[in-house]
Amino acid sequence: MRASSVDQIIIETLSKEHAHLTSAQVYEKIRERLPAVNLSTVYRALERLVTSGSVSVSDMGTGSAVYEILADGRHHHLVCQKCGQVLTIEDNEVRELFSKIQENNHFHVLTNHLILFGICAACQKDS
Numbered sequence: 438m439r440a441s442s443v444d445q446i447i448i449e450t451l452s453k454e455h456a457h458l459t460s461a462q463v464y465e466k467i468r469e470r471l472p473a474v475n476l477s478t479v480y481r482a483l484e485r486l487v488t489s490g491s492v493s494v495s496d497m498g499t500g501s502a503v504y505e506i507l508a509d510g511r512h513h514h515l516v517c518q519k520c521g522q523v524l525t526i527e528d529n530e531v532r533e534l535f536s537k538i539q540e541n542n543h544f545h546v547l548t549n550h551l552i553l554f555g556i557c558a559a560c561q562k563d564s
């Protein structure tokens with residue numbers, strides 16, 4: 438099995454699912470199409486896709502890194518630490534912050550899927 442075909446099937450699967458999946462979840466989906474594949478092959482393929490910028494990897498507070506396709510533009514998330522709700526925000530909401538950080542620190546930001554933890558509106562009302 439060629440590495441490139443595993444990469445391709447992972448991209449197709451992540452594009453179709455359009456969700457945040459753990460490496461174990463990606464592995465389960467890939468196995469439906471490639472029964473002979475093993476977890477470490479899938480894991481290495483995911484790492485390659487993250488390095489090449491096709492896939493994002495993030496800690497969303499669930500204990501396992503999650504992967505998502507980066508095909509149609511960037512987005513970021515606000516994760517509520519009380520109820521676990523995940524909100525999606527547009528890239529333009531953080532662009533300015535990133536530019537400022539880049540200018541002030543001469544640091545080229547590569548983060549493409551920012552996760553901010555906090556308390557959502559509904560949970561703020563509850564407390």
Ligand SMILES: [Zn+2]
Nearest residue numbers: 505512514550
């Ligand atoms: Zn996302």
Ligand SMILES: [Zn+2]
Nearest residue numbers: 517520557560
């Ligand atoms: Zn909440």
